Amino acid sequence: MKPLITPSSGVHVVLPDYYSPDGMGLIVPKTKDGRVIFMLPWLGKTLAGTTDSSTTITMLPEPQENEIQFILDAISDYLCVKVRRTDVHSAWSGIRPLVSDPSLTNTANISREHIITEGPEGLVTIAGGKWTTYRSMAEDAVDLAIRIGSLKPTNFCVTKDLALAGTADWDPAFFTLLAQQFIRMKKTRSGKVFPGVMDTSISHHLSCSYGSLAQQVAVIAQDEGLGKRLAHGYPYLEAEVAYCARNEYCETAVDFIARRSRLAFLDTNAAAKAVPRVVEILATEHKWNRARRKLELKSAFAFLETFKASKNTQFEDLKH
Structure with missing residues (x-):
């Protein structure tokens, strides 16, 4: 029987925000070699892609260096910014399930x-x-x-x-309520707790990610001392890990850094620095033993190894 699915690899890279003006994207329908390339502003960064090549199915697909370089070379033809490999904060490969109708004999009839x-x-x-x-x-x-x-x-x-969860009583200005009504209580390694501002970047992120349910995350950040950022320069809070474990079936560290948040896709190096704390919070929530903690660390770092970021990328600010 003719298979329904033809797996296809697609690579994307994430670059700093200055590669794309806010609210404006770029698509090139036909590059010099006939392929399609695009750039879009995405979560404070620039998302660029993509490639399209046949592949085998694997749980941890990896982008090839020549695929990353193709994207960088292609967008450089349309930018006045110098496109550098060291600007790549994250690069990953996904597998598309391209499908062909088994009732048709035309092999070119493969669709997304x-x-x-x-x-x-x-x-x-x-x-x-x-x-x-x-x-x-x-x-x-x-x-x-x-x-x-x-x-x-x-x-x-x-x-x-x-309606999706969190849409009730939500509007675009909801983040101002979070900023005005909550503070972030940040606990140090020594156990001391000190207050921090629920600033615009964090409150806006929580509002857009959780809708009206963001108040529950803010309460955890305020009342349980989980108000610290997980990574420098990014709005993800420790409280989100606890919230997702309790309410969104977050069962592994990879669940959080890749699926409940997009930190792994935005900045692989920042995600790697956050992994130990993510595991620590999940271990508390799920009562993991030492062996499970070690397994989670190993699995998360193995997952991040498939992302080909530059080791020279810098965080955009040092606020925590």
């Missing part, structure tokens, strides 16, 4: 979209797609299952209007 097929005995198979279209994928799959099974739903699909 999803397909849904009906198999023997009414088996519904969904393949391909992207995180950004998960709701549409789910709706299409359920609609087909309804038709195949001659089901009679009591209402139409509701996913289009289903």
Whole structure:
């Protein structure tokens, strides 16, 4: 049987914010060798990509140096900024599940979209797609299952209007409430606690990441002495690790640095410096023993080894 999925590797790099003006992106639909390249402002940095090459499926894909250099060379043709390898804060490879319709014989019909097929005995198979279209994928799959099974739903699909957690009572100015009503209590290694400001960068990050639930994170930062930043120059707080362990099924250090936050993708070196503290907080929350702590440290650093950042990148400020 012809396989549905063709794995494709895509590499992205993260550069300092001055590579892209705030609120403005760039796409080059056809570079000198016919490929597509783009740059976008992303979480205070610049995201640039991408490549598209066949690959094998692995749990820890790694970008190749020639792929990183291709992106840097391609964007340098359109910038007045000197593009330097030492400016790469993070570089990673992801695997796209490109899909081909098994009912078609044209091998060129490979798509980034999803397909849904009906198999023997009414088996519904969904393949391909992207995180950004998960709701549409789910709706299409359920609609087909309804038709195949001659089901009679009591209402139409509701996913289009289903609100995400944290949207209740939230508005774009919500971060000002956090800045005005909360402080960050920061605990030192010696156990002393001293207050810090819930500044604009932190309150805005919490508001955008957690919506109205950000107040729960702010309470932990204030009442439990977990108000320190996890990394210099970034708004992620120790309180977020505890919150995610309690409320968002954060079970590993990699869960936090890569999935609950984007620190690994924004700045690999900063993420590596944060890992020991992330493990320490998760160990307290989940009551890990020493062996589990060592395993988490090893797994997190192995994960970060697949990110090819420059060892010479500098943090943008020294505030903690």
